[in-house]
Amino acid sequence: xxxxxAKSAEDPVLQWVTFRLENESYGINVMQVQEVLRYTEIxxxxxxxxxxxxxxxxxxxxxxxxxxxxxxGLPTADTTDQTRIVIIEAENQVVGILVDAVxxxxxxxxxxxxxxxxxxxxxxxxxxxxxxxxxEELLILVDLEKLMTDEEWTELHGx
Amino acid sequence: MPDSRRSEVSEESVVSPPRxxxxxxxxxxxxxxxxLVVATEATPASSDTPPVNVPEAIEPPEPVAEASxxxxxxxxxxxxxxxxxxxxxxxESLKVTDSLTVETSTGTALDTATDPVGVDExxxxxxxxxxxxxxxxxxxxxLATKQDLHWESAQGVECLxxxxxxxxxxxxxxxxxxxxxxxxxxxxxxxxxxDWSLGVWQSDGEKLTVVDSAKLIxxxxxxxxxxxxxxxxxxxxxxxxxxxxxxxNDTVTLGNESIKWRSDATKRPWLxxxxxxxxxxxxxxxxxxxxxxxxxxSPAP
Numbered sequence: 001x002x003x004x005x006a007k008s009a010e011d012p013v014l015q016w017v018t019f020r021l022e023n024e025s026y027g028i029n030v031m032q033v034q035e036v037l038r039y040t041e042i043x044x045x046x047x048x049x050x051x052x053x054x055x056x057x058x059x060x061x062x063x064x065x066x067x068x069x070x071x072x073g074l075p076t077a078d079t080t081d082q083t084r085i086v087i088i089e090a091e092n093q094v095v096g097i098l099v100d101a102v103x104x105x106x107x108x109x110x111x112x113x114x115x116x117x118x119x120x121x122x123x124x125x126x127x128x129x130x131x132x133x134x135x136e137e138l139l140i141l142v143d144l145e146k147l148m149t150d151e152e153w154t155e156l157h158g159x
Numbered sequence: 160m161p162d163s164r165r166s167e168v169s170e171e172s173v174v175s176p177p178r179x180x181x182x183x184x185x186x187x188x189x190x191x192x193x194x195l196v197v198a199t200e201a202t203p204a205s206s207d208t209p210p211v212n213v214p215e216a217i218e219p220p221e222p223v224a225e226a227s228x229x230x231x232x233x234x235x236x237x238x239x240x241x242x243x244x245x246x247x248x249x250x251e252s253l254k255v256t257d258s259l260t261v262e263t264s265t266g267t268a269l270d271t272a273t274d275p276v277g278v279d280e281x282x283x284x285x286x287x288x289x290x291x292x293x294x295x296x297x298x299x300x301x302l303a304t305k306q307d308l309h310w311e312s313a314q315g316v317e318c319l320x321x322x323x324x325x326x327x328x329x330x331x332x333x334x335x336x337x338x339x340x341x342x343x344x345x346x347x348x349x350x351x352x353x354d355w356s357l358g359v360w361q362s363d364g365e366k367l368t369v370v371d372s373a374k375l376i377x378x379x380x381x382x383x384x385x386x387x388x389x390x391x392x393x394x395x396x397x398x399x400x401x402x403x404x405x406x407x408n409d410t411v412t413l414g415n416e417s418i419k420w421r422s423d424a425t426k427r428p429w430l431x432x433x434x435x436x437x438x439x440x441x442x443x444x445x446x447x448x449x450x451x452x453x454x455x456x457s458p459a460p
Contacts, residue, residue: 024347072350116349116359117368117399117455125351133361138347 011111018106018139019086019099022074026099027106027132027141032088036102039083045159049152052159053098056085063087064159065096071147072127090144091153106139108132113141308333310415320408320439321393324373324382327408327439334444336394338407339367344392353454357385357403360392367394367401370451376429395444400451411437 016027017036042054042065053065065085069076082101087094113130129143148156308316308331318329319338339360346369348358355374360367369392373382389403413434418441420432428450431443 074350114366119353119356119368119454120351127351128349131359137345138359138361140347140349
C-alpha cells in the first residue's frame with residue numbers, strides 16, 4: 001500500500017481538459033478550469049488589444065474572452081455548435097478562452113508527458129508545456145500561465 | 160592558341176596555390192550552387208549528363224577571364240571532358256602527407272596541360288570542370304567530411320536516394336535511422352515553430368520532429384512540403400529529427416571518386432558534397448543534426 005502511495009507521489013496523475021482547435025487536440029490543467037460555456041455573444045471592447053475578443057456577462061460578472069486562435073497563430077474560423085468558451089483561472093484572473101470544441105478529461109501520468117523540441121522563434125512557442133501520445137494522437141499540453149506575458153496579464157486586468 | 164590558354168590555366172592552378180585556393184573556392188561555390196538550382200528545376204534529374212545552360216550569374220575563374228572571350232563556353236557538360244579528365248587523373252596522383260600538406264607534381268601537370276588538343280575538346284572545356292579537377296588538389300577527401308565512413312574503401316558506401324522538391328538527396332545507410340511512410344500517420348503541427356518544422360510525429364516507440372526539407376534546404380525556392388505533400392520521413396541516425404521527402408528513389412553505392420566534396424567553409428552545412436553521376440547532393444548528417452540541434456537551442460530561421 002505504501003509502495004503504491006510512494007509511486008503516486010513520484011509520478012502523480014494529472015487531469016487535463018482537452019479541447020480542439022484547427023483539428024488538433026490541446027490540453028489544459030483541469031485545476032485551472034472553472035467551467036465550460038456554450039458560445040454566447042461576445043461584446044467587443046473598443047481599444048482592447050487584438051488578442052481580446054471581448055467580454056461576456058457570466059452571472060453578473062464581466063469576463064474577458066481571449067482569442068485563442070490569435071494567440072496560437074492560427075487562422076480565424078467561424079463559430080459552430082461545438083464552439084465553447086472555457087472559463088479558466090490563471091495569474092489570479094478569471095478569463096475565457098474560445099475553442100472549437102471541448103472533448104474530454106484525460107488522466108495523464110507526469111511521466112507520460114514529454115517535452116517537445118522547441119524550434120520556434122515566436123512567443124507562442126512558449127505556451128507548449130509538453131506533448132503526450134494519447135488515443136492515437138498527439139495531445140499538446142498548454143501552459144496557461146504563459147498564454148500571455150506579465151504585461152499582457154496586467155493589461156488584461158485593467159480592462 | 161588553345162594550347163597556351165589551357166597551359167596558362169594549368170600553371171595558375173598548380174603553381175600558385177594561395178591564389179588558386181580563393182579562386183577555386185569561389186568557383187566551386189558557384190558551381191555547387193548552380194548544380195543544386197539546376198537539379199531542382201522542373202526537369203527530373205537524370206544520370207545521362209544532359210547539357211545544362213550556364214547561368215549568367217556564374218563568373219568563370221580569373222584565369223579564364225584572361226583568355227579570349229570567344230572561348231567562353233555556353234554549355235556545361237557534366238561529364239568531365241578529355242582535358243579535365245586528364246587533369247583529374249593527374250591530381251589523383253597527389254599525395255597527402257601526415258602534416259596535411261599537399262605535394263604536387265608540377266611538371267607532370269604542366270606537361271599534361273600543354274598537350275595539343277583539338278578544337279572540339281577546347282569547346283567542351285569549361286571552368287567548372289577545371290574547378291572540380293583542381294579542387295582535389297586542395298582538399299583531402301577525409302578532411303572534407305566529418306563522417307566516419309569508409310568512402311575510400313573498394314566497397315564504397317551504400318546510400319539511399321530520396322527526392323525533395325525535385326532535388327535528389329543521398330544519405331548513407333549507416334546514418335539512416337529509419338524510413339517511415341507518411342501515409343496514415345499523423346504529423347501534429349505545433350504552433351509558434353519555425354516554418355521548416357512540419358510538426359511532431361509520435362508512435363509508441365519514438366517521437367520525431369518532422370522537418371520540411373524543402374524549406375530548410377532550399378528556402379530561396381519558396382517550396383513547402385506542407386503544401387506539396389510528402390510520402391516518407393527519413394529519420395536522421397538515432398536522432399529525433401526526420402526529413403520529409405516526396406519519394407524514395409533507390410540505393411546506390413558511392414565511392415570517394417564519385418563525390419565532389421565540399422569544403423567546410425560553406426553556407427550549406429548540411430551538404431557533404433555532390434555526386435554528378437547521380438545528380439544528387441550528399442547529406443552531411445552529423446552537420447545537419449548539429450544545425451537542427453542548434454536551432455532547437457536558439458531558434459533562428
